[in-house]
Amino acid sequence: MDAGTVARALEDARFDARQGSRHEHLADDTRGRVELAEWERIDRLRAAAAPGTVYDPDTDDVAQAEFAAEAAAAAAREAELREAARVTVRADELQALRELGTLEQTEPREGAKPLGTELTRRAGAYVQADVDTWLAHALAAHLGHYRDPAAREIAVGLLPPPLLAHAALLTELGRLVPAAGVVRLACAAGLATAVPEATADLAAFLTRATEPADTAGSPE
Incomplete structure (x- = not known):
């Protein structure tokens, strides 16, 4: 100009x-x-x-910075829309499995928390015990997305404490009684929901109690 x-x-x-x-x-x-x-x-x-x-706006550093910021914001909005669409499609799949009673037969993918939130939103405001149980079992058994140790570490900061406590207790009970399935360990879900901190403490206690004794070193 x-x-x-x-x-x-x-x-x-x-x-x-x-x-x-x-x-x-x-x-x-x-x-x-x-x-x-x-x-x-x-x-x-x-x-x-x-x-x-x-x-010439091409030589204006301020204008170029604004253009770059607008492009980044547009890309972020597009990514959010794509993620929302992905969550909706996956939630449709899981909702169908829930209605068929076969939710436990599928494995979680990345982004399990927003999926759980979407499924809960569809059902109302209450917590869906079957979805939490499914995720806790997958986390404890290292299924699907949770085969990756990094994903399990990230889950600690994303999933709610009752679900994490449930998964921790399932891990220890499954180690103590390998033949026990999710149905047999249904009591863990109720305990984790009611007293998540105590459930986590119980899981930690079972871990310590069943660790091999350290026999290294000379007795005093």
């Missing part, structure tokens, strides 16, 4: 700002003020340049 184009744009922005200040319903509209400030900045930038220099 040459000097004349910038000057006309600046004058238009000033006119819009004056009009906005005269109308109460436009008093909170910040867009006009932001636009005016930007044209004033561009005018100062052009005035400081050599005579005859035209304004």
